[in-house]
Amino acid sequence: MHISLLFLLDSVNFTNFIERFGYIGIFLWFISFDQLTPIPEEISLLVVGYLSANNIFNPVLAGFFSLLGCLTIDTIYFILSRQGNKFIKRKTKGSSSLMASYREKIKQNTIQAFLLLCFIPRMRLFAPILAGSMKFSFKKFLLLDGLALILLTSIFVSLGVIFHKSLSAMETKVKGLQDIIFFASLLLATAVIIIFIIRRRKNKTQDQNGTGKDKDEDRR
Numbered sequence: 001m002h003i004s005l006l007f008l009l010d011s012v013n014f015t016n017f018i019e020r021f022g023y024i025g026i027f028l029w030f031i032s033f034d035q036l037t038p039i040p041e042e043i044s045l046l047v048v049g050y051l052s053a054n055n056i057f058n059p060v061l062a063g064f065f066s067l068l069g070c071l072t073i074d075t076i077y078f079i080l081s082r083q084g085n086k087f088i089k090r091k092t093k094g095s096s097s098l099m100a101s102y103r104e105k106i107k108q109n110t111i112q113a114f115l116l117l118c119f120i121p122r123m124r125l126f127a128p129i130l131a132g133s134m135k136f137s138f139k140k141f142l143l144l145d146g147l148a149l150i151l152l153t154s155i156f157v158s159l160g161v162i163f164h165k166s167l168s169a170m171e172t173k174v175k176g177l178q179d180i181i182f183f184a185s186l187l188l189a190t191a192v193i194i195i196f197i198i199r200r201r202k203n204k205t206q207d208q209n210g211t212g213k214d215k216d217e218d219r220r
Contacts, residue, residue: 023057023065030069040121041070042156049160063157070149071142074128078141081132088129095126103130111144118148 021028026048034044048066052059081088092099105113117127127148131141 023061026057026062026065027069027072030066031073034069035073038122041124041152042121045153045156046160046163049157049162050164051160052157053161053164059157059161063153066157067149067153070124070153071146074125074145074149075142077125078128078132078136078138078145081129082135083132088132092126092129099126099130102126103134106130106134111147114144114148115151118152124152 029044030041034041045066048057048062049059051057052062077088102113102117105116114127118124128141128145131144136144
C-alpha cells in the first residue's frame with residue numbers, strides 16, 4: 001500500500017485526498033494503514049517531510065500530527081500489554097528471546113534501550129509492549145516514549161525536507177526528474193529495510209532451532 005502511495009503522490013487524485021483530509025489524514029495513516037504494512041514508519045515520515053517541503057504541509061504541524069499518531073498507537077499497545085491482552089501475545093509470538101534480551105536492556109539502561117528500539121525498523125512497538133508488561137507507570141512510559149518519538153519524527157521529517165531541497169537544487173540540471181529520483185530512492189531504502197527484517201527473522205529462527213536441537217541432544 002505504501003508503494004502505491006508513493007507513485008500516486010503527484011496525481012490529481014492524491015492531491016485531492018490531501019486537501020480533503022490534511023493533517024487528520026496523517027494522524028489516521030499512522031494509527032491505521034501504517035500498522036498493516038511491513039514498511040517502517042521512517043519511510044512514511046520521509047514522505048511527510050518531502051510533501052512539507054513541497055508546500056503541501058507545514059512541516060511543524062505535519063511532524064506534530066505524525067508524532068501524535070505514533071504516540072496514540074504506542075499508548076494502545078502499552079495499555080493492552082499491561083492488561084496481558086491476547087492480541088499482544090499473538091503479536092509477540094516467536095519473539096520471546098528477543099523480547100527477553102531487550103527486557104534486560106531496559107532494566108539496565110531504560111532511556112538508551114527505548115531510543116535503540118525506536119530506531120530499529122519495525123521494532124519500535126516492542127518498547128511500549130515491554131513497558132506495559134514490566135508495569136511501568138503511564139507517566140514514565142509517556143515521558144520515555146514521547147522523547148524517543150520526538151527524536152524519530154524530527155529527524156526523519158527533517159531528512160525528507162532536506163532531500164526535497166537537495167533535489168530542487170538539481171532540478172535545473174535534470175528538470176522533471178525530482179520526484180522520480182526521490183521515490184526511486186525511497187523504494188530502494190524500503191527494499192533494503194525489508195531485506196534486513198527478513199534476514200533478521202531468519203537468523204532468529206535458526207538460533208531458536210539450534211537451541212532446540214542442543215536441548216534434545218542434552219536429553220539424550
